[in-house]
Structures are given as structure tokens and as C-alpha cells.
Amino acid sequence: MRRILLLGAAGLAAMAPLAQAMAQGQPPPPEPAPAPEEVRRPLSGPERVAHLGVNGALGGFSAAMFALARGKNPWRAALVGFGGGVAMGAGKQVAARRFDGSGLIGRQLAALGTSVVRSASEDTMVVMVPVGPMTLEVRPNAVDRVRPRVNLVSAGAVLYYIVRADTRIDLGATLSAGAPVFRFPTETVSTRDGIIFGRMDFGTILLGAAPPVLDPQRRMTLPHEATHVVQYDFLEQALSLPPERAILRKLGVSEGWLRHVDVGVISVMLAGVLQMHMDYEDRPWEREAVMLTEGRR
Numbered sequence: 696m697r698r699i700l701l702l703g704a705a706g707l708a709a710m711a712p713l714a715q716a717m718a719q720g721q722p723p724p725p726e727p728a729p730a731p732e733e734v735r736r737p738l739s740g741p742e743r744v745a746h747l748g749v750n751g752a753l754g755g756f757s758a759a760m761f762a763l764a765r766g767k768n769p770w771r772a773a774l775v776g777f778g779g780g781v782a783m784g785a786g787k788q789v790a791a792r793r794f795d796g797s798g799l800i801g802r803q804l805a806a807l808g809t810s811v812v813r814s815a816s817e818d819t820m821v822v823m824v825p826v827g828p829m830t831l832e833v834r835p836n837a838v839d840r841v842r843p844r845v846n847l848v849s850a851g852a853v854l855y856y857i858v859r860a861d862t863r864i865d866l867g868a869t870l871s872a873g874a875p876v877f878r879f880p881t882e883t884v885s886t887r888d889g890i891i892f893g894r895m896d897f898g899t900i901l902l903g904a905a906p907p908v909l910d911p912q913r914r915m916t917l918p919h920e921a922t923h924v925v926q927y928d929f930l931e932q933a934l935s936l937p938p939e940r941a942i943l944r945k946l947g948v949s950e951g952w953l954r955h956v957d958v959g960v961i962s963v964m965l966a967g968v969l970q971m972h973m974d975y976e977d978r979p980w981e982r983e984a985v986m987l988t989e990g991r992r
Contacts, residue, residue, distance in 0.1 A: 735990035742991065746983075747784040754780020754808065757933050758815035765816050772815040779811025783929060790873075790921045791987035793914060798921030799873030805925045809932050825928055827875055828853050828898060846931065848959035852897040868902070872921045876900045892916040895923040897963070898931075915988045922984040927962070935962035 738746070758776025759769040786805025790798045806823050814820045822833040828849035832842040856862045856877040868876035877899065884894050884903050893902040893916040900920040939961045940953055975981060 735992055737990045738986065743788060746788070746987075747781045750784030750787070751777040751780040754778075754783060754812040754933075758812050761813075761937065762816035767816045775815040776812045779808040779813075779815065782808030782811065783925070784808075787922055787925050787983070788987060790925050791918045791984070793918050793988075795871050796873075797918060798871055798924070801921065802873040802925055802928065806928060806932075809929050812929075812933050813937070823932055825873070825898075830932070842954060844955055844957055846898070846957045846959040848963055849898040852899045856899060856901070862901070865902070868900070868917060872900055872917060872924065874898055874900055874921065874924045876902060876917070878902050878904055880904055893920045895920045895927065897959070898924055898927055900924065919984045919988045922987055923980065926980050926983070930962050930966070931957075931959060935959070935965065 755773040755777035758779070759773040762769040762772035783805045786801045786803070786808060788801070789804055790801025792801075802825060806825050810820070810822045813823070819834065819836050824831040824833065828846050830844045830846070832844060834840055834842060853875050856875075857864070861880055862877045865876045865878050868878075875898070879901065881903055884892065884901050893900065895901070900917070900923075902916060902920070936957050936959070939958060943953060943958070944950075969978070
């Protein structure tokens with residue numbers, strides 16, 4: 696038995712170099728093919744017109760609903776609101792561009808469109824000029840022609856990031872975006888959806904620290920979040936604040952308070968519910984911001 700075992704061990708030792716040589720002569724197994732990168736193209740002219748039409752429909756529908764609630768003519772309000780929605784869509788397209796001041800110009804243009812939507816069922820025109828967490832309401836026919844209003848939720852967000860030790864305000868980006876911009880010391884920002892390069896909190900933009908060289912995706916982060924600011928303005932001014940003010944009046948809040956202060960809690964609740972029940976890729980506001988800043992597949 697011992698002799699058989701010795702012969703077997705010797706045979707294995709003799710075959711080992713041969714097996715190694717055969718293995719070296721064989722080509723290595725092919726590596727898996729890398730996943731193809733997602734290619735996006737800029738929006739074409741007809742696609743941009745279609746985007747304006749969708750925003751016009753949103754503005755017309757919103758204006759018609761408020762006209763019905765006030766007992767006014769919904770068809771006239773829908774027509775006027777459609778024009779305001781188109782202007783709002785144009786503001787989004789400008790805010791999504793990548794040049795200095797694009798967010799500021801786009802936000803003011805969109806605010807003019809939102810003003811038209813809001814005033815479609817009113818007796819007088821009220822032009823809204825957003826300035827950070829404040830809004831200047833210009834009323835040409837009123838005694839107080841310029842009425843400043845502060846949003847408590849938006850102002851609280853700005854104050855929170857001012858006092859935080861790990862955030863700093865980026866003045867250049869703030870002027871370009873037309874909204875407060877703060878930066879974290881890290882290159883990424885955490886959200887409930889994961890780690891990303893930036894996010895928008897109640898009208899305030901949060902970005903990671905800028906690396907020495909910006910890749911294409913990081914260059915699109917500020918325009919992407921500036922588009923969200925414009926979307927948030929419409930959610931607040933056209934959809935959330937009017938019913939919120941009506942509720943506060945019913946609760947007996949004084950007119951002096953309501954003339955200059957908004958709480959802004961309805962939009963927070965609405966946005967929170969939608970985010971909890973919709974995946975990131977399925978959210979219409981995210982799809983719109985990606986489409987305007989990065990293009991279509």
C-alpha cells in the first residue's frame with residue numbers, strides 16, 4: 696500500500712508542471728462587458744415647445760380651479776393661467792441653463808408667470824418678486840404698493856444653515872441661482888434617497904464642496920437645484936399659500952399678520968407625502984429637472 700501511495704504522489708508531482716503549462720497557454724476568461732453609459736441629448740425645439748405647453752396647461756388648470764372656488768369665470772381664468780404657465784415654463788428653461796445668473800433670471804421670469812396664474816381670478820394684478828425666503832408683492836392699485844412677505848418655513852431653513860457649524864454660504868452661487876446656496880465640507884450631500892451632489896430644502900440649495908475639476912454631472916447640479924427652486928415657488932404661491940391663508944383667516948389670525956407673514960406648512964406636508972410614496976425616478980419634478988438640465992435619453 697505504501698508503494699502505491701508513493702507512486703501516486705510521484706505521478707501528481709510530474710503532472711503539475713504540465714497542467715500549469717497548459718493553463719498558461721489558455722486565454723484568460725473574457726471579462727464582462729461594461730454597462731453602456733447613459734447617453735442624453737439636448738432638448739429639441741419642438742420638445743421645448745411641448746414643455747411650455749405642459750406648463751401652460753398646469754397654469755390654466757390651477758387658475759380655473761381657483762376661479763371656480765371664488766365663483767368666477769373658469770374659462771377666462773384658464774386662458775389667462777395658460778399664458779402664465781407658459782411664462783413659468785420659460786423661466787424653468789432659463790434656470791436650467793448653465794451661465795452666471797441663469798437661476799436668478801429664470802426664477803424672476805417664472806415668478807412673473809406664477810403671478811399671472813394667481814391673478815387670473817383676481818380683480819387686480821399682483822406681481823410677486825421672490826428674494827430668498829421673502830417675496831415682494833407689487834400691487835400697482837393698492838395703497839401699499841410693495842408689500843414684503845416672509846415665509847416662516849423658508850426663513851427657518853436659511854437660519855438653520857447659517858447657524859450650523861459645518862455649512863457656509865456661497866455668495867457667488869447664491870447670486871447666480873437667485874436663492875440661498877450653502878455648501879457642506881464634503882463633496883456629497885446625504886438625503887433620504889441616498890448620497891448625491893446637492894438638494895433643495897424649502898427654497899434653499901445645499902451643495903457639496905466644489906472639487907478642483909468639475910465633471911459634467913457636478914456642473915449640472917446647481918442648475919438642477921435652481922429648477923427645483925422655481926418649482927417650489929409655484930407650489931407655494933399658486934397652490935399652497937392661498938388655501939393656507941384662507942384657513943388661517945377662519946382660525947382668527949389677524950389681517951396684519953396675514954399681510955406680511957406666511958407659514959408655508961401645507962407645501963411641506965404635500966411634498967413630504969409625495970416623496971414618501973414615489974420613487975426618486977418617478978417624481979415628475981425630478982424628471983423635469985433632469986430633462987431640462989441634462990436632456991433626454
